[in-house]
Amino acid sequence: MGGSDSIVSPGSATYREFVRLYAVASRIAPTPVDRWSGVLRALHTPPGEPERWGAFDPRSGDISLSAELVLPHLTGPAPGVAGPAQGQALATVLHEATHARMETDAPHEPNAVRTNESLGLIEAFAEYRAVQQFETFAVAAGYPDVYLTTPQYPGWYAAMDDLVRQVSGPVKSRAAFLDEAIRGPGAMHFDQLADSVVKNRLTHDVPAGEKDQRAARAALIPAMAHRLWPSLRARPAESGLMVANEIRQHLDAQVDKIRHYYRGSPGQPYPAEAPNPTAIQLSPDNGLAMSDPKGRTEPAAGVDLRFLSGQAPASGATARRPSLGQGARGSGGPVRRDPHRGTDRDRS
């Protein structure tokens, strides 16, 4: 990747301030997972290389932050100049904390989306969270005068903001989606958005049982997994709007189909194809329970196989069947790490 890094001494003021900020991020939005190893690295940029803001490494659990753009601004609560550079530094901390405090993958979830689009959505969500919760985070952390300007250009933040606004409503608000998605897993963000659509627009149509709810969400996901998620086209003035309009049309059409289906009292879930059919293979019919994103459990075999098997996929649904290699990362199970415990690793 270029550049070098060095471990920030746990005894340093910078390290202690990062730990404090990480704790604030967790306090305002607790999650069931903490993947941070407790190791903080300083990224140094060699001459001629573009600087890097930072990263969370899911293999080691280490967090790296720029020695130029981020770490010098973690000064702690103190009067002084609070310019946009400090705002972007704190936003980077919040972005990396978002990644570190949720699982990325969810291989056992039928509605997990494990595609390029999902990678884009995961990054878009981390940026979205960093902007949406910035003020609360900064003020709670003792930086009341630091500010962050909302991005004024098409890109992941704008696309995510538009998508969240589209799916939100009186039953499940934007704030409720944000709160849910912060807990992850990242591969379930599309499912969490689809859940907003079901709750807000199909409240009286889709039965409350998890089989029907999950099938409806599965049918809605392809409408949102726009092919341009990771690649918003050039001509910025038009690209974000174009994607938003296309998604809106696809969502509206799919909502109508689901509503029409259930008004016929079919007695079985909407015939949708799960985005992650490999979840069925990973969860053999041996009675192993699969958890759903809300933390409930139910038998893996049965409904999921039924609504996946032999039935025509929803019109317009994209049949993505990623070949899940054995080297795929992530266990999907919740992991707790003590930030002060060192560098124990749970991922291959």
Add this chain to the structure above:
Amino acid sequence: MPLDAHEFTLALAHAKEHLEQDPTVDVAAEQDRLRALVPADASEDDKRWTTILIDRLAEPPPAPPQRSALYDQAAEIHAAAFAAEGSIDEQIATAREARRRIFALAEQADEDEAADIRAMTRPLEHWENELRDPPWPIEGSRGQGS
């Protein structure tokens, strides 16, 4: 009783959402609801930061800053980098070059705007990282056309 910072954060987000959606919402009532979430015996620090955020609810949001042509140029580079075709390696190279160009533009911008222009590289940098080491197999492969 300690402050439930999660509950407060969620309630604050709901209040902001209500105010944005309906300008006729009673701001004072929203503020009262939030104050009720802060226990009388909460820590002084928790009282301090929650009070700041509650007070700010009544303030008009700041106007978006005027942006220069440099900001627009950087935004265009940012968007074009995500539209890159080709192999994974080529997409990584495109994102990297875009970051280099955006940082160069930031050097020409005034201090306030420079930080926000530089920040456009953060999603590109993370996208590069995801392409290099995705958590699941992704379309296209290293060194091959996609």
